[in-house]
Amino acid sequence: MLFTAQVKVMPLKELLDPQGKAVLSGLQNLHIQSVSDVRIGxxxxxxxxxxxxxEATAIASEAAKKLLANPVMEMFEISIN
Amino acid sequence: MLFTAQVKVMPLKELLDPQGKAVLSGLQNLHIQSVSDVRIGxxxxxxxxxxxxxEATAIASEAAKKLLANPVMEMFEISIN
Structure with missing residues (x-):
């Protein structure tokens, strides 16, 4: 059977996210003021x-650990449809 | 009230995703053979x-249209928690 795994890889909460900060100031320049924080993964x-x-979850998890996410800087979440 | 909007930005299905193809061959080099396609957004x-x-959905949608997604190459989906 063919499964679709969605893997979300986000920077750890403890770390600064410079890309998110750049997008936040971009939004403020566009006068979208109600956004208070942005994080990008x-x-x-x-x-x-x-x-x-x-089995599909196990394979996705192995792929995330070995290649998709860097555990020093990132966390990941898997959902399977 | 503070809402968290999750915006998923993916390359359009009609377009090649070279980053996804690179990850797919990386997975095959790691002997993870059951993965048949990868797309990265x-x-x-x-x-x-x-x-x-x-209101939060409208703000997130405005942000996605104006800054986060490039409609020529990408589609986006918003979910609010």
């Missing part, structure tokens, strides 16, 4: 061939 | 001060 869609949802 | 968390959920 990656969204990765994986098409995974697996027998069960659990 | 951005995930943006916005903290929005608004009276209602509808």
């Amino acid at each position: 990656k969204h990765i869609d994986l098409q995974i061939e697996a027998a069960t949802k659990e | 951005k995930h943006i968390d916005l903290q929005i001060e608004a009276a209602t959920k509808e």
Whole structure:
């Protein structure tokens, strides 16, 4: 069965996110003032061939740990459809 | 009230995603063979001060249209918590 895994990779809360800060000041220059904080990460869609949802989750998790996320700076979350 | 808007910005389906293709071949080099396709986009968390959920959605949508997504190459989806 073909599963779609959505992996969200975000910078750790403890760390500064310079890209997010740049977008925040960009929004303020556009007079969008109600936004108080911005954090930017990656969204990765994986098409995974697996027998069960659990197997697909395990494969997505292995991919995230080995390649998609840098654990020193980033956390990841996986959801499977 | 403070809302968190999650904006997912992905490359349009019709377009090649060279970053995704590079990650796909990286996964194959790591012997993760069950992944058949990868697409990579951005995930943006916005903290929005608004009276209602509808107002927060409108602000996030304005931000996405004006700054976060390039409509020629990208589509976006908004979800509010």
